[in-house]
Amino acid sequence: MQGYNQNYGGNRQGNGGNFQNNRENADTQFSKIPFKNEWITNDASSETVKYAEEMGKFMAQNQLTNSKIRSIYGEIKRIQMGEFEKEKSSFYLLKPKVAYALGRDEKNEGLKLFKKIFDKASELVTNQKCYQNFCNLIEAILAYHKAYGGKD
Numbered sequence: 651m652q653g654y655n656q657n658y659g660g661n662r663q664g665n666g667g668n669f670q671n672n673r674e675n676a677d678t679q680f681s682k683i684p685f686k687n688e689w690i691t692n693d694a695s696s697e698t699v700k701y702a703e704e705m706g707k708f709m710a711q712n713q714l715t716n717s718k719i720r721s722i723y724g725e726i727k728r729i730q731m732g733e734f735e736k737e738k739s740s741f742y743l744l745k746p747k748v749a750y751a752l753g754r755d756e757k758n759e760g761l762k763l764f765k766k767i768f769d770k771a772s773e774l775v776t777n778q779k780c781y782q783n784f785c786n787l788i789e790a791i792l793a794y795h796k797a798y799g800g801k802d
Contacts, residue, residue: 674708675759675762676708676712676759676760676762676763676766677762677766679704679705679708679759679763680763680766680767682704683700683701683704683705685701685767685770685771686698686701687774689701689771689783689787690771690774690775690780690783690784690787691774691780691783692783693783694783694786694787694790698787698790699790702787702790702791702793702794703794705763705767705791705794706790706791706792706793706794706795706796706797706798706800707794707795707798708759708760708763709760709761709763709764709791709795709800710760710794710795710796710797710798710799710800710801711760711798711799712758712759712760712763713755713758713759713760713761714758714760714761714763714764714795714800715800715801715802716796716800716801716802717802718751718755718758718761719751719761719764719792721747722744722747722748722751722768723788723792725740725744725747726744726785726788727785728740729741729781730781730782730785733778734775734777734778734781735777735778741772741775741781744768744772745768745769745772748764748765748768748769749765751765752765760795764791767787767788767791768788771784771787771788772784
């Protein structure tokens with residue numbers, strides 16, 4: 651409980667046990683740095699890296715574990731190894747897999763943020779180049795997630 655008052659702004663009594671009230675949530679974090687469509691439709695930039703770092707850090711600090719997204723990330727990489735046109739249906743089916751993962755752990759703010767970014771980025775994927783940019787963004791976010799202490 652060290653740092654509790656600093657991190658949560660008060661004592662444990664009177665807040666009904668909901669410690670998230672005084673912390674940033676996924677919605678706040680998602681809107682903190684604007685997502686730019688061109689990161690998917692064109693190319694990455696230094697802003698992409700800053701975005702990936704901030705989002706990955708938040709995810710690591712908010713309960714996202716590698717095991718919660720391992721199957722999703724594995725499927726993203728499998729599709730990447732093939733041709734997007736041939737793997738399109740598998741790509742479209744990733745969205746319900748992400749929703750299912752969140753449904754199993756709906757209070758997980760790190761996973762909520764992952765879903766928000768996944769949904770926003772995936773809707774922009776229309777071809778192999780966009781898919782590659784999508785993969786690069788997700789990979790960068792997960793690399794920072796791990797760098798900031800994301801657990802297995």
